Amino acid sequence: MDALIPVPRTSPAPGAVHVPGWLTVGEQRELVDCCRAWATGPVPLRHTRLPRGGVMSVRTVCLGWHWQPYRYTRTAEDVNGSQVAPMPGWLAGLGRRALVDAYEDTTAGEGYVPDTALINFYDDQARMGMHQDKDERSAAPVVSLSIGDSCVFRFGNTENRGQPYTDVELASGDLFVFGGSSRFAYHGVPRVRPGTGDPRTGLRAGRLNLTLRMTGLTD
Template identity: 60%
Template sequence: MDGELFPRERALVAPGAVHVPDWLDADRQRELLDACREWARPPAGLRTVRTPGGGTMSARQVCLGWHWHPYAYARTVVDGDGAPVKPFPAWLGELARRAVADALGADAGRWTAAYDIALINFYDGDARMGMHRDADEKSDAPVVSLSLGDACVFRFGNTETRTRPWTDVELRSGDLFVFGGPSRTAYHGVPRVLPGTGPATLGLTGRLNVTLRVSGFTDAT
């Protein structure tokens, strides 16, 4: 936030999991927000995700490249309007590669496949995300997470259980979080959004999380 006594520093939260504060500057945040608003329009736009048990996720979602539905991927919005999923833009893949390089340094060279999935989640002030693993892909490339708007408490746990040990990290607008290697399948979630904490100049009420992944799929998947 403005006027802090000490600047926030990058942090190794767990092996292979790195938080980089303020990675996106104000202009890049606005550009990404503008793109998210276009992606959220129908067809294949922002939707409420329904779980197999009949519940609904409180964060709404739109997908690029491959459409995620619990707990699989498809090329069409099979749990929505049935439209083809929106394409994954090359510039977003380049942004993901740069994020991994900046966060993981020399270790980034282990992964060469192109990023081809974006899951964009919109959280209003009451939305949450339970502890879960990103385990529906066939690639072990790092997950890239970018935050826009209101800050949140991001809970990063372990690979064995949804319970402790975990670390709570405050993610703010422009922050980058990358997790790969031994932390690629760690449980994580968002227990709380902090309403009214986003930068006023961004013009976003709520929180957007742009999550970028490598599918490891072929079109026959």
């Protein structure tokens, strides 16, 4: 049998790096187990309602800070009023390791203390429109981890939702980091590819996306 050819890392824009296969299957399985526990609460996995009445097709659960359009709070007034589960130190450490590996710089993780994680679950019909991650007061990089079904990740420019953009295929275990001049680039997920995940992760269907961020907020 021919050996698998490693997929090379790519950089669709300055400060943005895609590292295929960064998480091992075992690490993915552990994260899936954790996500299942976090999904039960204290603030459960839910479809977020937007200010104009629309409902996001992805389902979300948060750690550390609760995100609601378009701000962070400690309690989930738009769900059940509870405080979200804390951001684990080991997950923040994973974020620092991600920056070191993505930027191939041993100092890249210094001072990076992500205090929130947004965990989105995509079924085969879910999408994410082009948007900026700009509700944080910090310009520290965003660390994105993918588990389960592959998706088309559209990474754009910082000025608008249109072109130029690059479509990147994110598969289970992939890491995507965006910081520097790409920190506020528009991005979205126009398509999930059902049935492409690895069942060894413990996720039978759908896609999990964990994004780690520094909010720059204080209590």
